[in-house]
Amino acid sequence: MHPAIKILVGALMVVLGIFSLTLPDFFQAFVNLVKGGIGPILILVGAFIIWLESDEWKMRRSEQKEERNMGVQQQLQEEVKERKQASKEDETEEAEDDKHACPQCGKEFDTERGMKIHQAQKHD
DSSP states (O other): OOHHHHHHHHHHHHHHHHHHHTSTTHHHHHHHHHHHHHHHHHHHHHHHHHHHHHHHHHHHHHHHHHHHHHHHHHHHHHHHHHHHHHHHHHHHHHHHHTOEEOTTTOOEESSHHHHHHHIIIIIO
16 A cells, blocks of 8 residues: 555544544543453453463473483483494404415505415516
């Protein structure tokens, strides 16, 4: 909607509001309106507060559960890291033990095939 139209509607509302103040029974009608509106407003505001606070309470409980679970997860992650490090150390020890040495010159090879190729090329 164009701003000029909105301004005209607002001005019309102000004029009607001022005119309604001059009516003889306006004050009594206004008091009745306020009395009638207080109850529903209190119900709506109260329901809104209950909804917000219950949602916050649920969020706090879920955060506490996550914190407890995070402690367990961290312990598991640390244990997994330790196991990985131990397995890497075992693999390096096994890799060192799996060296194949040439019986003629003593050169070391990672695979037996590599040693046989070396023997065929250098010592035969």
